[in-house]
Structures are given as structure tokens and as C-alpha cells.
Amino acid sequence: MDFASDNASGASRKVLEALVAANEGSFPAYGGDPLTQAAEQRLAEVFERDCAVFLVATGTASNALALSALTPPFGAIFCHAHAHVMDDECGAPEFFSAGAKLVGMPGVAGKIAPSDLKTALAAYPRGLVKQVQPAALSLAQATESGTIYTCAEIAELARMAHAAGVSVHLDGARFANALVTLDCSPADMTWRAGVDVVSLGASKNGALACEAVVFFDKAKAVDFGYRRKRGGHTLSKGRFLAAQMLAWLDDGHWLQLARHSNACAQRLAGALGLIEGVRIAWPVEANELFVVMPRRADVALKAAGARYYEWSAERLAPPERPADGAIFVRLVTSFITREDDIDRFAAIVAKASAA
Amino acid sequence: MDFASDNASGASRKVLEALVAANEGSFPAYGGDPLTQAAEQRLAEVFERDCAVFLVATGTASNALALSALTPPFGAIFCHAHAHVMDDECGAPEFFSAGAKLVGMPGVAGKIAPSDLKTALAAYPRGLVKQVQPAALSLAQATESGTIYTCAEIAELARMAHAAGVSVHLDGARFANALVTLDCSPADMTWRAGVDVVSLGASKNGALACEAVVFFDKAKAVDFGYRRKRGGHTLSKGRFLAAQMLAWLDDGHWLQLARHSNACAQRLAGALGLIEGVRIAWPVEANELFVVMPRRADVALKAAGARYYEWSAERLAPPERPADGAIFVRLVTSFITREDDIDRFAAIVAKASAA
Amino acid sequence: MDFASDNASGASRKVLEALVAANEGSFPAYGGDPLTQAAEQRLAEVFERDCAVFLVATGTASNALALSALTPPFGAIFCHAHAHVMDDECGAPEFFSAGAKLVGMPGVAGKIAPSDLKTALAAYPRGLVKQVQPAALSLAQATESGTIYTCAEIAELARMAHAAGVSVHLDGARFANALVTLDCSPADMTWRAGVDVVSLGASKNGALACEAVVFFDKAKAVDFGYRRKRGGHTLSKGRFLAAQMLAWLDDGHWLQLARHSNACAQRLAGALGLIEGVRIAWPVEANELFVVMPRRADVALKAAGARYYEWSAERLAPPERPADGAIFVRLVTSFITREDDIDRFAAIVAKASAA
Amino acid sequence: MDFASDNASGASRKVLEALVAANEGSFPAYGGDPLTQAAEQRLAEVFERDCAVFLVATGTASNALALSALTPPFGAIFCHAHAHVMDDECGAPEFFSAGAKLVGMPGVAGKIAPSDLKTALAAYPRGLVKQVQPAALSLAQATESGTIYTCAEIAELARMAHAAGVSVHLDGARFANALVTLDCSPADMTWRAGVDVVSLGASKNGALACEAVVFFDKAKAVDFGYRRKRGGHTLSKGRFLAAQMLAWLDDGHWLQLARHSNACAQRLAGALGLIEGVRIAWPVEANELFVVMPRRADVALKAAGARYYEWSAERLAPPERPADGAIFVRLVTSFITREDDIDRFAAIVAKASAA
Structure with a gap:
């Protein structure tokens, strides 16, 4: 992940x-x-x-x-x-x-x-x-x-x-x-x-x-x-x-690789977008997502070995910034991203957010 | 070559x-x-x-x-x-x-x-x-x-x-x-x-x-x-x-590669050094030779597809510069240089120089 | 002026x-x-x-x-x-x-x-x-x-x-x-x-x-x-x-010169501040004034030979920017500024603003 | 001087x-x-x-x-x-x-x-x-x-x-x-x-x-x-x-000033050139002289308060470099150089060189 x-x-x-x-x-x-x-x-x-x-x-x-x-x-x-x-x-x-x-x-x-x-x-x-x-x-x-x-x-x-x-x-x-x-x-x-x-x-x-x-x-x-x-x-x-x-x-090799990355980003956005307490900051139009999610999701993901970067909340307009207990992160997909990693990631977020 | x-x-x-x-x-x-x-x-x-x-x-x-x-x-x-x-x-x-x-x-x-x-x-x-x-x-x-x-x-x-x-x-x-x-x-x-x-x-x-x-x-x-x-x-x-x-x-892979290059340079220097009208400018201590040779050798080598660069005669002391009819060149060997290319190169120089 | x-x-x-x-x-x-x-x-x-x-x-x-x-x-x-x-x-x-x-x-x-x-x-x-x-x-x-x-x-x-x-x-x-x-x-x-x-x-x-x-x-x-x-x-x-x-x-020569400049800025600010339709943007604490004034004052000043620069209204918060018919300018005094120039300048602004 | x-x-x-x-x-x-x-x-x-x-x-x-x-x-x-x-x-x-x-x-x-x-x-x-x-x-x-x-x-x-x-x-x-x-x-x-x-x-x-x-x-x-x-x-x-x-x-003010400087350089060169043991290195064509002179002249000049720089002897061809006991100096004249300073300078050199 x-x-x-x-x-x-x-x-x-x-x-x-x-x-x-x-x-x-x-x-x-x-x-x-x-x-x-x-x-x-x-x-x-x-x-x-x-x-x-x-x-x-x-x-x-x-x-x-x-x-x-x-x-x-x-x-x-x-x-x-x-x-x-x-x-x-x-x-x-x-x-x-x-x-x-x-x-x-x-x-x-x-x-x-x-x-x-x-x-x-x-x-x-x-x-x-x-x-x-x-x-x-x-x-x-x-x-x-x-x-x-x-x-x-x-x-x-x-x-x-x-x-x-x-x-x-x-x-x-x-x-x-x-x-x-x-x-x-x-x-x-x-x-x-x-x-x-x-x-x-x-x-x-x-x-x-x-x-x-x-x-x-x-x-x-x-x-x-x-x-x-x-x-x-x-x-x-x-x-x-x-x-x-x-x-x-x-x-068309380059386009195939990019299509895979983008599709992964869409799949991840689709899954995360359904979770209460999770918000996707900007339109997902390439292979990156910027997501506000509960800190307990972050904890659970890290515990499961997931890797991603926290992102500067300054990039968000003040009303959109994460509240206490939430975190703003960047998620990037690539040509090697696997669907099961996406699904597992989303499942962890869903479970932790619901907790 | x-x-x-x-x-x-x-x-x-x-x-x-x-x-x-x-x-x-x-x-x-x-x-x-x-x-x-x-x-x-x-x-x-x-x-x-x-x-x-x-x-x-x-x-x-x-x-x-x-x-x-x-x-x-x-x-x-x-x-x-x-x-x-x-x-x-x-x-x-x-x-x-x-x-x-x-x-x-x-x-x-x-x-x-x-x-x-x-x-x-x-x-x-x-x-x-x-x-x-x-x-x-x-x-x-x-x-x-x-x-x-x-x-x-x-x-x-x-x-x-x-x-x-x-x-x-x-x-x-x-x-x-x-x-x-x-x-x-x-x-x-x-x-x-x-x-x-x-x-x-x-x-x-x-x-x-x-x-x-x-x-x-x-x-x-x-x-x-x-x-x-x-x-x-x-x-x-x-x-x-x-x-x-x-x-x-x-x-020791790096040393093996270098030993091959250097040995090739020595072999080439040894062969060229025996040819009348050919002069090696400086001690051959690594994988490069700087050679004064007859222009007709240059012509023959080029015709045979050999590749190397002419070098600036300004680098030589005036008395050592190539006379008319001669040329100053740099020859570089590498870890892929083959002995038969060396021998063929030297043979062409020998033949043309003797002509 | x-x-x-x-x-x-x-x-x-x-x-x-x-x-x-x-x-x-x-x-x-x-x-x-x-x-x-x-x-x-x-x-x-x-x-x-x-x-x-x-x-x-x-x-x-x-x-x-x-x-x-x-x-x-x-x-x-x-x-x-x-x-x-x-x-x-x-x-x-x-x-x-x-x-x-x-x-x-x-x-x-x-x-x-x-x-x-x-x-x-x-x-x-x-x-x-x-x-x-x-x-x-x-x-x-x-x-x-x-x-x-x-x-x-x-x-x-x-x-x-x-x-x-x-x-x-x-x-x-x-x-x-x-x-x-x-x-x-x-x-x-x-x-x-x-x-x-x-x-x-x-x-x-x-x-x-x-x-x-x-x-x-x-x-x-x-x-x-x-x-x-x-x-x-x-x-x-x-x-x-x-x-x-x-x-x-x-x-103390440098301080005397600066005191004169600053006093001139205060005198100018004092005079301009009393004029209806004129607004001084920021506190006058040295020898510069930034002033919003009617365009007709600008016209009258220029006609009288006054020199100063229009300043970028972008420097002001949007609600403070000059309305149509107004202009934002910088006025700088120096150690050679004369009181009569200040008074004449202010008089022109007052007269034109009242027009 | x-x-x-x-x-x-x-x-x-x-x-x-x-x-x-x-x-x-x-x-x-x-x-x-x-x-x-x-x-x-x-x-x-x-x-x-x-x-x-x-x-x-x-x-x-x-x-x-x-x-x-x-x-x-x-x-x-x-x-x-x-x-x-x-x-x-x-x-x-x-x-x-x-x-x-x-x-x-x-x-x-x-x-x-x-x-x-x-x-x-x-x-x-x-x-x-x-x-x-x-x-x-x-x-x-x-x-x-x-x-x-x-x-x-x-x-x-x-x-x-x-x-x-x-x-x-x-x-x-x-x-x-x-x-x-x-x-x-x-x-x-x-x-x-x-x-x-x-x-x-x-x-x-x-x-x-x-x-x-x-x-x-x-x-x-x-x-x-x-x-x-x-x-x-x-x-x-x-x-x-x-x-x-x-x-x-x-x-023509600039030219007058330059003519004075150059004339001073010529006067100094003329005087120094006559002194045995003193050699002017290069043609004096502007307002600078480069001079090889005895070290004892240097000592006498310094004692008399003269100011000038020693110059790098590397600028001279080897045979022209100062021998032991000699020094290579630069002398520059300017629009304020006075004839009596020149004459006094030359006299000191002449006297010390003859010593």
C-alpha cells in the first residue's frame, strides 16, 4: 500500500x-x-x-x-x-x-x-x-x-x-x-x-x-x-x-501506464468518497488525491504499513482545513498500483472512520 | 575498432x-x-x-x-x-x-x-x-x-x-x-x-x-x-x-574492468610502439594513448571503419608536434575492447606506415 | 512641489x-x-x-x-x-x-x-x-x-x-x-x-x-x-x-535632516487629512504619505507642476481602494522640502477637492 | 612622492x-x-x-x-x-x-x-x-x-x-x-x-x-x-x-589631465633611464613605468616617504627578471603629479644606485 x-x-x-x-x-x-x-x-x-x-x-x-x-x-x-x-x-x-x-x-x-x-x-x-x-x-x-x-x-x-x-x-x-x-x-x-x-x-x-x-x-x-x-x-x-x-x-505504452494510474486514482477516490468523515479536497483528474480523513484512519493505515505523505493544510481554504482529529494527506497512484491495495486501503479507512 | x-x-x-x-x-x-x-x-x-x-x-x-x-x-x-x-x-x-x-x-x-x-x-x-x-x-x-x-x-x-x-x-x-x-x-x-x-x-x-x-x-x-x-x-x-x-x-568487478582496459592500452601501445614512424607521446599508464602517426595510417584506419579522435597538437611541446604528413590522435580502450580489434588496428597502422 | x-x-x-x-x-x-x-x-x-x-x-x-x-x-x-x-x-x-x-x-x-x-x-x-x-x-x-x-x-x-x-x-x-x-x-x-x-x-x-x-x-x-x-x-x-x-x-546632522523630512510629512498629512474626500492610507511615521484623493486634485496638482508618483492600489485592502474618480498616490518629503510647497500643495488639493 | x-x-x-x-x-x-x-x-x-x-x-x-x-x-x-x-x-x-x-x-x-x-x-x-x-x-x-x-x-x-x-x-x-x-x-x-x-x-x-x-x-x-x-x-x-x-x-579637460600624467611619466622615465643599474622594462607610452632598480634605491626611497608598489617579477621574461639585490616596481603618475617630486625621486634613485 x-x-x-x-x-x-x-x-x-x-x-x-x-x-x-x-x-x-x-x-x-x-x-x-x-x-x-x-x-x-x-x-x-x-x-x-x-x-x-x-x-x-x-x-x-x-x-x-x-x-x-x-x-x-x-x-x-x-x-x-x-x-x-x-x-x-x-x-x-x-x-x-x-x-x-x-x-x-x-x-x-x-x-x-x-x-x-x-x-x-x-x-x-x-x-x-x-x-x-x-x-x-x-x-x-x-x-x-x-x-x-x-x-x-x-x-x-x-x-x-x-x-x-x-x-x-x-x-x-x-x-x-x-x-x-x-x-x-x-x-x-x-x-x-x-x-x-x-x-x-x-x-x-x-x-x-x-x-x-x-x-x-x-x-x-x-x-x-x-x-x-x-x-x-x-x-x-x-x-x-x-x-x-x-x-x-x-x-501507446505511456498512455496505457497513465490510464492505469488514473483509473487507480478514480477507484480510490470512489471508495474513499463514500466514507463518512472523509473528504476529497480537489477534483481527481490525474493520479493524485488530496484527502481529509480522521486521524484514527491515519493511525490504522500506518499500522498496516501504508505509505503516503501528510500534506500542508495551508493549501486548503481556511474553512476546508482539517478539524482537530482529522488530517490532510496526499495519495498518489502509479502504473504499479494494485487494485487489492486500493481496496484494502479504503477498507481500513472505512473501518477506522466508523470506529 | x-x-x-x-x-x-x-x-x-x-x-x-x-x-x-x-x-x-x-x-x-x-x-x-x-x-x-x-x-x-x-x-x-x-x-x-x-x-x-x-x-x-x-x-x-x-x-x-x-x-x-x-x-x-x-x-x-x-x-x-x-x-x-x-x-x-x-x-x-x-x-x-x-x-x-x-x-x-x-x-x-x-x-x-x-x-x-x-x-x-x-x-x-x-x-x-x-x-x-x-x-x-x-x-x-x-x-x-x-x-x-x-x-x-x-x-x-x-x-x-x-x-x-x-x-x-x-x-x-x-x-x-x-x-x-x-x-x-x-x-x-x-x-x-x-x-x-x-x-x-x-x-x-x-x-x-x-x-x-x-x-x-x-x-x-x-x-x-x-x-x-x-x-x-x-x-x-x-x-x-x-x-x-x-x-x-x-x-573487485570495477578493478577487473579497469585491468582489462589498461591491458588493452598496453597491448596497443606495445604494437604501435614497434612501428617506424609512429610515436607515443606520453607514458601509457591507464587506458589512453596519444599517438603521432603518419596521415596515411589515419586514412587506412578510417577506411577500415576505425573510430578515434584527432587531438590538439598544441598539447605537445613544439619539437614533438607532428610534422607534415603526420597526425596526432587519442586512442582510448575500455572494458569491451577486444584483442583482435587491437591487433587489426596495429596491423593497419604498420602496413600503411610502411607504404 | x-x-x-x-x-x-x-x-x-x-x-x-x-x-x-x-x-x-x-x-x-x-x-x-x-x-x-x-x-x-x-x-x-x-x-x-x-x-x-x-x-x-x-x-x-x-x-x-x-x-x-x-x-x-x-x-x-x-x-x-x-x-x-x-x-x-x-x-x-x-x-x-x-x-x-x-x-x-x-x-x-x-x-x-x-x-x-x-x-x-x-x-x-x-x-x-x-x-x-x-x-x-x-x-x-x-x-x-x-x-x-x-x-x-x-x-x-x-x-x-x-x-x-x-x-x-x-x-x-x-x-x-x-x-x-x-x-x-x-x-x-x-x-x-x-x-x-x-x-x-x-x-x-x-x-x-x-x-x-x-x-x-x-x-x-x-x-x-x-x-x-x-x-x-x-x-x-x-x-x-x-x-x-x-x-x-x-x-547629529543626519538626525536634523531626518527630523525636517518627517516634520514636513506630518505637516502635509495634517493639511491633507482635513480635506474632505482625501484619505491617508497608513500611519505617517517617517517621510512618506500614501494618499487617496480625487482625480481632479491630481489634475490640478499636475497643472501646477507638482511631482509625485501614482501608487499601486493593489497595495490597499479592497475596501480601501480608490473609487472611480479617485487616485492613490505616494508623497515623499525630504530634507530640502519647503513649508510653502507643502502649504501650496495642500491648498491646491483642498480647492480641487471642493470643486 | x-x-x-x-x-x-x-x-x-x-x-x-x-x-x-x-x-x-x-x-x-x-x-x-x-x-x-x-x-x-x-x-x-x-x-x-x-x-x-x-x-x-x-x-x-x-x-x-x-x-x-x-x-x-x-x-x-x-x-x-x-x-x-x-x-x-x-x-x-x-x-x-x-x-x-x-x-x-x-x-x-x-x-x-x-x-x-x-x-x-x-x-x-x-x-x-x-x-x-x-x-x-x-x-x-x-x-x-x-x-x-x-x-x-x-x-x-x-x-x-x-x-x-x-x-x-x-x-x-x-x-x-x-x-x-x-x-x-x-x-x-x-x-x-x-x-x-x-x-x-x-x-x-x-x-x-x-x-x-x-x-x-x-x-x-x-x-x-x-x-x-x-x-x-x-x-x-x-x-x-x-x-x-x-x-x-x-x-579638452580630460586630454589636458592625461597629457600631464603622460608627460610626468616621460620625465620620470627619462631621468631613471640614465641611471646605471636601473632598467625600464617596457615602453612608457601612457602614465605607468615598470622599473628594475637596486634594492638600496628602494630602501632610500621608502625612507624618504615615497609610495609605489613592488610588481610581480613573473611578468618579466626570465632573463629580464631582477637579480639578487634588485627589485621590480610599478610607478604611476597622475594629473596631480608634480615635477619636483619626480626629480626628487630620480635623484634618490641615482644617489642610492651609485652608492
Whole structure:
């Protein structure tokens, strides 16, 4: 019963086998190999567009490097106040951008509202020398609250950003989870909606360690190779990243993995939602649930070996915060989550809550 | 006949199998897993000392992060003028250190001489505000010229550095290759000789992508976790790094791999050294050869599909530079180099040189 | 009628004359001169404590350099959401700290409340690797809203900060204005209340360009000389900074200048406060007023050549924001403000508001 | 007898009076005042070209900010191995550029030879991802050895740089000293010879603290205002910088001051050159002399209160280094140097050397 993180899983069998298969032979280092070329080509097909592709091993690198390509050191990066890039990367975006400022915006359930973006953009007028200059908007799809933007919502925010001369980055650590919920094409959810760069994450959803930074405007990527290299993110044996990405994208594998994760989240939400005293905070639209439940359920779950994180109640509006005797937790499903674990988890909560 | 790079190989079977075995199950992310703990423990045993260990995926990250822990932004990092950290990492040490200055020293065959270190240290007196302050000495073992320092040589340079308040870093991208040549213990080649931090590389010698930053003075490592995280170098599924390191170190595997590489280099050097018109530039002490040979040998080798890099003749003293009709090349052997490729390579050179 | 900025003034006659007097003779450069030594000594007397003093020419340099001495690159700097260091220095603190994160806190009238500091500190637990680490608290005295903290308020915030291992910086661009209002000693308002470093500003209050960074804990200042130098803030002819500081501090000159500014602000507030339709937003405790007034008053003032800035109504709570037909402005007095300008300004507002 | 530094002097009377005159009245801050506008206009006339001008208070800021506008963080800045930007600014160029690498070139008497620039450019091929990318060439005019480039020499180096896509910066801390020696126009010595940006220094030659960064290609300056601001180098009372620059440039004042300094250097060189046992190391072309003299002369001078710095003998070719009993020193003249001090200095040397 591990609902702590989608990073708790290993790799899917298919991805692992591809990695093993890629081991044979001697190939040019640092991405000069044919697998890397094939992965770049494959991503262009997946996104239905010529694009500049760079593989890296971590999501933090993918986000921070992508943002560094969009902002000068004196730039403002607009994001949700509780975005991963804001809260969970130990200042990586500031590091890679040489000191750009992340401007956090409020927003219910992890989503940025157009009105809040409007206010934020207005607070950073272009040309006002005493302030950092508007440079990038970073959206997470899915968000850190397990919710997703519709393509139309992305498009509206992107339009506003572009009108202010601001580039649009998509933190796609859970890109596939959002995609299968929306049931749209990768192109619809990105460049057709105005996204300039996507950090496409495979690690949380079946890869060992593989992320792709995909630039739809190749002009923005001209310096990226140098940035990746000096960041120490150009793997010497690049074929091992490429092999993961190719297998992951092959034959809809990534979507199948995401569908499983999402279905598990729905099953868990369905079961928990029926229990009195349990409340699910935000819409469950990907593979994460945020749940207020009795503390005695927490005790029982821990006793049974369940794993998950308590979450900051500050993320909830004051009236929605857990009362005494309750706790706010995050539950994450993944491609290896099993139905019986879900059912057992829910049963423990139900029993303890009724006690 | 691929002598281009030790990064052209994949992983050893043993390392790969360990990676596959590590895939099962659900474990805490970001290095909180038992394999990571075991790898840290194992490295402490290997180095016969309590130490602080951090695994990363690339050598550039390992070097640049290690150096960033030793220098303030206004520090001087002393290294060979053609060290990897100086020439081949696109400014990663400057990036991770927020702008420290690498001070290149001359030195025959890639090695720093005590007299040159003395001069360099004297040029950066502590407390002279207009200058960057002496902070770190970075030695490569083996060097970029395929040579190695004896333990006594390391100790002498380290003593001089420490006397000037300068910490000592060892770029051990080819640590194992040097170790088996010296036939000493890891402790002898590092902390017993005064090394404070070693970047221990497995990637070039049998791993997919795995390096360990090992601090012998744990006080110097207190901030390293944050630096690694904000550099995007904390892998979410840390067990995959640990599995590689454990298998690589297990039962002398790393030394066996290095012995093979080195033996291949010796065999190649032996064969080439007999050929008239061919000259080996520097002592072959690890798994690299630097060779002046006739251009017609180069033509014949390329025609036969051999791979290797031409090297900058500027690295040679003027009288040793290739004359017209000759070329200076680097040849690298690895754990997958085969004897028949060596013999075939040498035969082609011999035949073409004699033509 | 220039109420745009206290930077609109030149220097006081006394400061200017000291500058001229300092011109004679030949002295060691870069702060090695006797005037610089005397200024350092004088500041130690003023603060009743041995301290490390560094003179610079701008307030942004003073703040950003001071903060860079308190935080690692992966640190969090807590400040008011609309602090000068947050909003008006184009990212200088991020630049000088190599990418630290400024964490803005809300707070009425520019002041940080202990409860908000508590929440902010709780959001950045020490040792949580994925987050930047708590490093510094920056308070402005006076604040950007023209208000001031009592010594007890500073002490309470400083206690909370220190308990969390966080150093305390005071942005004293308007230090003297706050000091004369509190009628306390410089020591009371700083180190006795727990302040570790103060950026003491003279430029806005009678100097041409002179600020002092004063460290009460000299251990925190050991690297500061290098930081100032590489920031390009070590003036070659340091005596010109020292001469300003000495004259400014001499015989209570700085306090006289500040008293005049503050008295002008009170006189203006008194006059405007009587006018129907005019509202002063926050307590006038230093030399700034923030005023909601009818737009027709704005028109009349501009027609009469008055200078001041419109201010962001976002800084006001929604119910206090100007209605249609009204405008929110900032008015700043300085040591050169004249009473007749104040009276004329108020008369214009009164007449236009009554129209 | 102060020959320690041209920074030991104060300001010229004319500059000082202009500063005092600029004090009256109330003006927009941060460079929005009419004097700043006039100074920009005046510099455009002096350089016979529309240009983007930014005033700052220090030479280090001027150099480092200018270079940061020419290089990406992963760029190479080519300069003399003993340039001021390399040796005397505590890493400011690395800081402002977010980690660019300064590549030092050898060169007799502080001057870069075309052949050495060719070698350096060849060592940093564009597009080689593992290396920093060629970005800027920084020449000092006059050099740190007191020598100067002819306009033709500048033009040749600039042509080579531009052919490699490298911008050209001129460190003009002693611009006027070089200009009067060459007896050419500022335009001839800069943009007509291919210089893209000049750091024009007034501080060492009659100003209190004033330097101008002048961009001949305004496109390179679009971001400069932000860079200056976040570097803390935008003075709040900008008129005080402008007043210095205007007075300094007025009616050839800057050239008169430089002519005096240079003439003093010639007089001193003439006198010292006649003394047996004294050797002047490099051509005296500006206001600096580098002299090998007997240690007993040094003793006598010090006893008489003379001030100057011993200089690193490493800057001399081995056969030219001082023998035992001799010392290598730098002597700098300035606009306040007096003939009788020169004559007295030379007399002491002559007497002691003959002893």
C-alpha cells in the first residue's frame, strides 16, 4: 500500500527491456548515437511537429533548464504559488536562470486563473527598470493538486502570456496522466494551445530516469545544448535515455501506464468518497488525491504499513482545513498500483472512520 | 575498432543485471531507499573510512558539484591547463560555483608539477581583495593525458595545497584505471595522500551512468544535498544509481574492468610502439594513448571503419608536434575492447606506415 | 512641489563641503585611507559597538551585498511582499546571492506580523532537501509604506528568526527617519533588538551617494570585502564615501535632516487629512504619505507642476481602494522640502477637492 | 612622492566644481535628470556617433557589466593573461556574466599579439558543446603594462575577433592616456577600429568616481539598464555622475589631465633611464613605468616617504627578471603629479644606485 509517490515505482518491464537491449555495441557518446536520433524523431511525430528535443535524467533538470532558456537573469517567471518549480526544486530555476524571480500566483486546486495571471502581468510592466522583466509562464499539467487544465484554459493563459511577450512552459511531469484524461492529442495540449516548451516526464510513469525537453520554437533552443552540458545533464551514454523514451512512447505504452494510474486514482477516490468523515479536497483528474480523513484512519493505515505523505493544510481554504482529529494527506497512484491495495486501503479507512 | 571514447561502451553485464534486479518493488524516492544506503556503506568500506557519499549520473555533475562545495564564488580553483574541468565541461565548475575562477597550470603529460603549483599559489595570496582567493586544487587521476600521479606525488601536491588553505579534489573519472596501475588501496590514493573529495567515476568503466562524490571530511558535505538537488542531480528513483555502484564495486568487478582496459592500452601501445614512424607521446599508464602517426595510417584506419579522435597538437611541446604528413590522435580502450580489434588496428597502422 | 522621491534632492551643504574638503592630497586607494578608517570608527561609536563596516554608493548594493553574506545560494530570504528588496531592485538580491529565493509575506501597511513570519518559517523547514533553506529575514525600517516598527516589534521578529537559525537584516534606507520618530538610540533599534546587519542609508537623506553596511557580528563579514570588490562596489577613491558619512553623522546632522523630512510629512498629512474626500492610507511615521484623493486634485496638482508618483492600489485592502474618480498616490518629503510647497500643495488639493 | 596609483589623487578642481554646481535643485532620480541626458549627448559627440551610454561609479563595474552584455554564461572572454579584468577585479567578470570563462593569452608588455589571439580562437571552436563558446575579446588601452595599441593593431585584433563572431570590448580605464599618445580621435581608437563597447574611465584621471559604458552597437545595450540596476550600479542621484563626466570632457579637460600624467611619466622615465643599474622594462607610452632598480634605491626611497608598489617579477621574461639585490616596481603618475617630486625621486634613485 504505497501511495507516497509515483517515484516509488521502478520502470515498466517494456522500458527496462529496451534499456537492456540498448546495451550492446559501441556508439558515439553524448547523444551522437542512432537511438538518440530516433527518439528525437519519434517525439516530433508524437507532437506532430518539427521540434528541438533534449533528453535529461530528472524532472528538476528538465524544468529548470527549459525555464533558463526562456528568461534572462533579470526575468520574472510566473507560476502557481505552490508549483513544483516554486516549492520542490530547492531553487533550481533560480540557479539555472542565474537569478530570475519566480512570481507565485494564488489559484484554487493548483490552477492559475486568468484573472490572477492578469494581475501578475500587470504588476511587472515591461521596461520598468527597477523590476524584473516578464519572461515566462510555467504551467503544470497535471498540477501539483492533481487537477488539469483543459486545452482551452491553457490556450487562454498562453494568449495572455504571449500578448505580454511572455513564453509558455509546461511542466509535464505528469503529462501523460493529463493527456489521457483530456483524451486529446499531445499537439492539442501543447503548441496548438500556445505552449512554447514542454518538460515531458517519463520517470514518474514507467521510466527509470528519463525526461524530454521539447521546444516547439527551435529558435529558443539554440543555446540549450550548452546549458545542458554545463549543467552536467548531458549523459555520456545518451543511448540509455533514448532507449527509455522510445520504449515508453512505443505503441501507446505511456498512455496505457497513465490510464492505469488514473483509473487507480478514480477507484480510490470512489471508495474513499463514500466514507463518512472523509473528504476529497480537489477534483481527481490525474493520479493524485488530496484527502481529509480522521486521524484514527491515519493511525490504522500506518499500522498496516501504508505509505503516503501528510500534506500542508495551508493549501486548503481556511474553512476546508482539517478539524482537530482529522488530517490532510496526499495519495498518489502509479502504473504499479494494485487494485487489492486500493481496496484494502479504503477498507481500513472505512473501518477506522466508523470506529 | 572503436577507440573514440570509453563512453562508447555500454554497461557491463553484471552492472546491467543489478539494475534489472533493482527494478522490483516500491521504495522511497530521492535516495531514501535501502540500496542507496547500502551503496554509501559500501563506499565507506572501500575507502576504509567514514565518509559522506552522494551519487549522481554524470562526471561533469560530480566534478562541478564537488568543486562548488570547496570554493566560494570568489575562489580560485587550481587545475591543469588542460584538465577536463577546464576544457571539457562547458564551464560547469564556473556555473556550479557561481563564478569561481579556474586557474590553469602548465605541466608535461597532463600532470601538475609542484613547482608550478607553488607559482600558482604564490600568484593568489590570501587576503588580497582584488584577487580571487585560493580555494581548491583539482587533480585528475588518471589525467587527461592518460598518465597517473603516484601516491607520493599526490601527497606532495596536497600538502602544498593544504598549507595554503586549499582543499584537494580528485577527478576520478578514470579512478579505477589509475588504481590498478598503482596497485594500491583507494584510501592510499585519496585521503591518506591528502585528498579531501573524490569524484569517483563508474560510467566510463562499466556503469550506465553512475558517479559518486565522496567527501572524506563530512563537514565539507553539509550543504551538498541542497546543491545536488538544485542542480537537478538528485534522481527520483535513486535505487538505480545505487544498484550500479554496488554491482560495480562488488567482488573487485570495477578493478577487473579497469585491468582489462589498461591491458588493452598496453597491448596497443606495445604494437604501435614497434612501428617506424609512429610515436607515443606520453607514458601509457591507464587506458589512453596519444599517438603521432603518419596521415596515411589515419586514412587506412578510417577506411577500415576505425573510430578515434584527432587531438590538439598544441598539447605537445613544439619539437614533438607532428610534422607534415603526420597526425596526432587519442586512442582510448575500455572494458569491451577486444584483442583482435587491437591487433587489426596495429596491423593497419604498420602496413600503411610502411607504404 | 517635488514629492516624487527623496532621491530628487541633492546633498546637504555640510556633506557637500566635506566632500570638497576631502579632495586635497594623495591617499591610498580602495579604502586604505584615513577618512575611511575614521568613518568606520565613527559608526562603531554611533552604534555603541565594535562592528565591521563597509561603505558603498547605492542602497541596492548595500541591501543585496548584505543579504548575500547571510544566505547560501539555496537559501530563503523572508521579507514583506512589497519590500524594496523584493519589488524595486530588479532582482539584485537574487543576483548577489547566486539565486536565493525571496519569500514575500503579506502584512498591513508594509509591516510583517509575527503570525505571518511564523507561517513563512514553518513553510521552510530546515533540512527538507527539496526546499530552499531558511537563511535571512529582511526588515525595512522605515517600511516601503512609510511606517515603522517599534524596537519591541523588531525584537520579537528577530527572536523568531534567530530561533529558526535565520539572520536578521535591516534595510535602513530611511533609518534616520525611523530613528527620530522612535527617539531611541541606533543600538536600540538594531543589535539590541536582534538585528545582525544593517544597511544604513545616507543617500536619501542628505548624502550624494553613500550607504554603510554594518555587521554587528563580525564573523558574518569575513568574506564581505571580496563580495563588494567583485560586485564592483569598492570605490577606488574611497575617501569620498567616507567624507560623506563622517559629515552626515557629525553632530547629529543626519538626525536634523531626518527630523525636517518627517516634520514636513506630518505637516502635509495634517493639511491633507482635513480635506474632505482625501484619505491617508497608513500611519505617517517617517517621510512618506500614501494618499487617496480625487482625480481632479491630481489634475490640478499636475497643472501646477507638482511631482509625485501614482501608487499601486493593489497595495490597499479592497475596501480601501480608490473609487472611480479617485487616485492613490505616494508623497515623499525630504530634507530640502519647503513649508510653502507643502502649504501650496495642500491648498491646491483642498480647492480641487471642493470643486 | 606618491607613485602608487592614479587612484591616489582626488578630483580635478574643474570636476569638483561641476559636482558642487550640480547639487542645487530637485531632479528626477535614477538618471532621469537633464544632466544625465546631456552627458549621454556629449559622449555621442565625442565619439562622433550615436551610441548607448551608461554611467557608473567604478571601473570594475564598467568592465564587468560591459562584458556581461557581450557573453552568455557559457561564453569565453579572451583577454591578456594579466589584464585587469583577469587579475584585479576579484572575479567580477565571472560574477556579472554568471560564470563565463576568461581565457588569458600571453603577450609581451601587456599586449595581445594576433598570433596568440589566433591560437586562442582556434582552441574554442564554435559549436563544440563541451567547451565554452567564443564571445568577447577584451583589450585594455592603455594596457596594464603601460603600453598602448596602435589603431591599426586594434583593428587587426578586432577583425579577427569579428570573423569568429566575437565582440570587442575596450577597457579604457586609461583611455585618455592612450588617446593623447596616439594623438587620434576617440572614434579612430574605438569603433572605427572595430571596438563594439568601451569602458571609458574618468576616475583615474580627474574624476571622483565616474565611468561610462559606451555601446556603439545599441542593439547590444538593450538589456543593459536591467543589468546595471540589479548590479546596484544605478545611482539614485544620477546627476552627480553626469556632472563629473560633462566637466571632464568639457573643452579638452580630460586630454589636458592625461597629457600631464603622460608627460610626468616621460620625465620620470627619462631621468631613471640614465641611471646605471636601473632598467625600464617596457615602453612608457601612457602614465605607468615598470622599473628594475637596486634594492638600496628602494630602501632610500621608502625612507624618504615615497609610495609605489613592488610588481610581480613573473611578468618579466626570465632573463629580464631582477637579480639578487634588485627589485621590480610599478610607478604611476597622475594629473596631480608634480615635477619636483619626480626629480626628487630620480635623484634618490641615482644617489642610492651609485652608492
